Amino acid sequence: MSARVLETRELLEEATAWAQVAEAEAFEADRNARFSEALIASFRQKGLHRLLRPRRYGGLGLRPRPFMEFIRRVAYHNVAAAWLAYFYPIHEAWVAFLPPEGRRRIFESDALVVDVFTPLGQVEPEGEGFRLSGEWKFASGVLYADWIGLGAMVPLDGGPPQPCLMAIPVSQVEIVENWDTLGLRPTGSHGIRCQGVYVPREMILPLIPVVSTGKPVGGEYDEEEPLYRAPFMPMFLMGFPALALGGAERLVEMFAERTRNRMRIYQLGAKEAENASGIRSMAEVHLKLETLRALYDRYVAQLEAWVEEGRSVVEDVERERMFILRAAVARGAAELATQILTTLGGTAVYKGDKVELFVRDLLTVACHTTHLYEDALQGYGKSLLGLGAHPLW
Template identity: 25%
Template structure:
């Protein structure tokens, strides 16, 4: 069993800083993550130095409320942070995007729960998994008792807290999708993460067995949807449809991985000589076509991801909430951006020839990482496209989390 180390008192900043400062810190951190990429893969988790760097820089605190020292950042900032991290090390980025997104979710918990996590440890790292049919909870005096086993809990080996979802009988007897906030001491991490991609993301299984969760550390899926502003000037990230935006942050991470792959291929192709002909690979028109296709896919993915951020910002800042079609469109465009990013990686992978298959070639890591990232539920094009297509045709939205 792996356990998260105790939080340090010195590296964490009382105030994380502004969004622009966090973006710059992410860019500055990227070279170190790239240098540690092989070590991260071998450990099957980000090394301790990376965990300390995340806490020190506060890059995971983008959406943490300002009252706890967070940045209350705009949506675009998450993409700006995740792109350089994904370019450097897909596994580390995959763990960090969980920290960012679950911090964002914490904003919807009761204030007492937020105090539990952040009052004494404002740089706390959070992980979680949002598959309710893998857990069961029953109501008891003062809260709930939760049991279950959840896979794919990315970054859990680094986290001090995790969020789990489970079905439980609701007030009217119907099944209720409820979210639970659990300290690391109350769950068991199983060493299960042996994967072909994102090898160092520590996406292990987690088990809870009859764990008591006090009432204030639970909330329902309904609170994760968009809500009206509670005071003038409230940051839009506190009002956003969180499951919808989660797909945007994952898509931004996939975009970073793709950018890293294409940049790596360009560096190699510019100096590569064909063994068969002895000519420069860059002189082959087929190579030129492929790199043009990959770069165009990357640019289109960027436009889609940032467009989704800007559109959601515009809607919320106008004083209204996004309708069903707008939420479904946001998820679908983020997913399609991920599809374009995957296409870019596949194009340069095919163009790279036999030398790409060696583990020593970083292009093989990007290829495997993208293959794994593309299996995330937010990157499932069929699921996202059906929701968007239904709402565009005037049919009811089929995804209860959106």
Template identity: 30%
Template sequence: MSVTGILAKAEAVAVTPEPAELLARARALAPALRERAAKACAERRLPAETIADLQAAGLFRILQPRRWGGYEMHPNVFYDVQQILAEACMSTGWVYGVVGGHPYELALFPDAAQQEVWGEDDSVLVSSSYQPVGKVERVEGGFRLSGQWGFSSGSHHCRWVLLGAMIPPAEPGGPPDMRTFLVPRADYEIIENWDVFGLQGTGSHDIKVDGAFVPEHRTHKAVDGFLCQNPGQAENDGPLYALPWAQIFLRLVSTAALGGARGAIAGAVEITKSRISTNTGKASKADPILLNTIAKAHAQVEEMSAVLRRNFDDMLGERATPLTLEKRALYRYQSASVVRRCADLVDDLMPLLGGRAIYRSSPVVQVWLDLNAARAHVANDSNNFGPDLFGSLVGDPPSFMFL
């Protein structure tokens, strides 16, 4: 890296904003995000100006290492920003969560991979699809990767992608080796097939790779993330990067639901304040069932948000021993339950708000669709993780390392 680049990074670190400033920047973007939400849905991707605004506000740098011009902040700052953005536009919150979380995983890769992505431009963004559907062949110095992956959110705005695949054992009968492969834009094609009923603006199109060479240093072993012993920690040695990667990732795909649900609740409050039923002549604000449903939704969203903050405070707190598998299983389960709980809360509100609530112009209906679309993510189904949580209570080892 040039001397100019080193000095620029040093200056960026020196002017790292306070968390409150980053939250204020996110709130300042909310009106524009609301105005662009319909365009994002129609075009099946976030507008370029939205990505530019997030970049200019420094929001993608919250989990990025300081040595690469990032802020290396507590995860709660990142998830607070994600909730604010998602309250205005859940597709924006979703893309921000996923793409904005990838600097964390990239920091765990060998330094050579970080140099390739950020060496010339530390604002480069990365998308992903972790489905282990890739076909891998071992070759000298690395691997040949092929396949087609779905659900790569924000892919049109990114210059690299992270893709999941299982590597054939080096020896017959050897253990499975799940890895994430880092692939540059020149080596993959975006297949535009994102045609869905919710989260339309996330632009989660397919990624196709045909025999791309991926050197060893551009892979990240799942077992390293589980053990919290990643190559990138040699250079990125702060406590942030010693956390289990799974705990960061799981919240990237569930936290937007908290912001989305808050947006739906705010919309329900506005409707309730002034609505008079044309059939009964009664005011909605006199309906105790509706008022209790709104109150329940508000209280439970705040509870889930508080649990998220508590869990990361615990993970980054002073401790003499590593985070126990029992806590990791609990925190994974709590994350996985968020989206379905939020979807159920908003689903309960919909029939109580009257016929106008089902119009596309309603402040509730798009969030309702977004939340139900978000339920489809495998990490947002707590039934996948309940057996491991139970197992942790009786001393059994986890069946799935991603926790």
């Protein structure tokens, strides 16, 4: 997919076609804790990893709304596939903030990029760069990537240590295959270990300057690119409400179909669609879904407004509002999934049942640190009261 104007309709058609293949291999991928190489290869061949990449580097430079709708559409078919369909393009976002030489090196390779932000690495200065060692978890998509950004506290330019992402080839790390989880199993979010890998200065991204300014290190960027026209973290994390909502929409559809066709054996063969319980549940799950859609729409609208205005820096209360919106969608989708599972009862708990798979995946989505509900409440509440905010999200 070359750097050109892409119609939303065409993008959603691409999303549907790719996601339907992912859905067809969903249960095998869940058992194997990885998608097939062919599925990921087709994603790359279609150029879908370039959706957010700046146009000067061969990307499409999508705005938030079409990108989020792309992720939402994939999640309707397979939440784990949407996780990777979100992560591969969005990880190119931080690449776009590296020093110019680092950007060129990674983008010219046109390879898949992954990361682990958690600053667990240890560094030793060497020349103009550093030697990186350490262990990390949750490297989603690493099995098929060529580049990885690893978090560490780095004393850049002789200053105090600060949180950074250090970009290195995946060939220089050890993949620790420890991804055996409740849900999102096909994402292959394994652990990483490395020892003494040299990282030059141009491959190091200091996070605090990027988050506080929304501008790339070293200049050389197009101010019209959407990535540079909104606050970094709300933009970087925009896929989470999209994939939570897409999965919830599919679950509600499956719930409605089963409710219409369900017979209650222990209620003398009563039709669930004619029971007060079934009627009430149908209304309630759809109302909750409408609430999630409204929260999602608020998130999209705010990002689009910031891009239009070119506001890469916002007040804490604005940033924390986005945090609580993300958290509310993720938590709401997980609660909706739990309600649907427990309402449908024993027929939905078997392996090989799509309801069971979607429920596990949505519960696991809600566990991600960037939208933990209690953290979001703390951050938003503090910002509203003028007591500070969450330091990152």
